[in-house]
Amino acid sequence: MKIVIVGAGQAAASMAARLRAKGHGGEITVIGAEPAAPYQRPPLSKAYLLGQMGLDRLMLRSPEWWDDQNIPLRLDEVAQAIDPVRRVVTTDKEEVGYDALALTTGASARRLPAAMGGDLPSVHAIRSLADVDALAPQMRAGRRLIVIGGGYIGLEAAAVARKLDLTVTLIEAAPRILGRVAAAETADMIRALHLAHGVQILEGTGISRITGSDHATGVALNDGRELPADLIVTGIGVLPETALAQSAGLALDNGIATDALGRTSDPAIWAAGDCASFPWQDNQLRLESVGNAIDMAEAVADNMLGADKPYQPKPWFWSDQFDAKLQIAGLGTGHDRIVTRAGDGQHGGSVWYFRDGRLIAVDALNDARAYMIGKRLIEAGRSPDPDAISTAPDLKALLA
Template identity: 55%
Template structure:
């Protein structure tokens, strides 16, 4: 009977554990997590949970009893001190655990503001864990002034929740436009107008010089010379993969923990999945920060541990909820050289189709689920419809399949 240890009790870790059981694995499974909670969903944290529309129990990926029912040992609120690939052991708390196969699903951590910029002041928050959200929840009082540093999806989701709760919201984005790293100007324009229509102030091409306060933040100095009064600050300037455990034992690192197409790291008995892992994709190496990828990678690894020897083929898709808009993204837009806009009869329903030459790369669909589903299928099947047909609202997209 073999032993499998999974380090990281998030979406990927939980998915790997239950998939192993579903595939008939009968050995021991130990799932180790730093947080005190059983594995839970992260996307609702900056949306429904922060709005108070979702109870903690409903965040859980599985009822806690499910782990016991499936003979999956949970070690929670624990930090792995070290691991030794040569001896195939992991040290956590006072225990030394042996493994035959080890899966790293260590996730990622938010990039913090430097202390020199006021990052260590009280009432400055990151948006990543359940504890983060619980700590900031009392700040969401109507009329409070919140500064959100970073105009990516996490920052904009937090801005939407803040505005819906009646706060005075300001977003600062150092790049020339919000969403610049992840979306075309057309998508940035759409969400800028959406937020401004709900009273959110957006500063683009403006950085944060420093936060002002002694002990607790009360202001912010921007790079354009403006000074803002603030009650609290939310920082959403990106995340970094948690690679320290792997790096410390010499596992190869490249934009995260490097894996092959099967999910195996440079050590033959150690695997990696989720936010922390990079993998081959279309003749390059990528790392995807998404729930579907965490599940897909983890389940592929479970299959390969059981002998499947199946390469993981990513099918990237993402989503974001802001106000009454659901953004759904299919594909990866890296390398696009034009965007085709397809309008819809329904208000605020529109889609942006990314092309590199004649090749369809990705679709941003705003309140346009049909366009998302068809675009996703086209991309996954390697089909690239004529952009003229996509732009024509009279075209029946289904006919392009």
């Protein structure tokens, strides 16, 4: 069986490795639009941007590994169309036939429209290696940075900029930072962390446009104020890469829709990672995380080889900001109760999410113990008494 994987990120690398580990001896070809071999994305906005991690350490696999596994990497090659009838992928170089096709096309950064100045020089997104390579030389001490967007990417960029001694203002249009992804209690901890490190945060503040003509000079706010800047980073979310799937007639639903096995509406085409959604509690869930990219890609690889085992996600996430680590287990969507527990340090603690009395997620800032215990409880389907969380002398007692 000839397997073609379109998209050369974390999911592609995990899927290719799993296929070989499970004994697939047939052809595996990976097609990627970027010139770089599959690399880690989380360090881009942190260690790589800070200059603490080189390109070699960013790579998921060495060149020798790809050669040893006999997996050709067709890099800097853009997949332009899929012919499901002929089972052929057309790229900007040639046609590539397949018996089974996997789409691991990932997601792309949302950009501000050109009419708002989003295409001006000095306006940067953080999603790809090329994005960060363009941004890094601009991150110089004393410069003024405006970050648009108070999600994890924007907050991580703000933290790195302060470490590099830039003056940083973060603007969030919603009433608070992390409004879509975390409880207010978690946002409070993260806000306090950033304020303590000198980040100015403007919440409930919309922008009308980026100022400047030849390059960005600042941001005009909806309330009439103008803030000067030497450079701007946008962290306003991502969009799943679905254009190739859509043009091939595949079903879309919050990304490329798959069944519980990871198969799309075409039985010969599969999908995994940031671009793909899968059945979860009567909806199509799409997770943007390294953990999901790895786990779903491995599950899809197994099912391509006949395992016939539904994918069961175990959501976990993390975010490094300044010297603090936020670790998240589970999904807090639909919670009806929050319980907090203080941590040991100034910036730390945990937030526990419950729905109908059941523990569904835990956010832990600088509290690895709370994260690990919460994760074990969630994976075991066990829910402690919410009142015991804040009062228990030792969280380990919750596992008893």
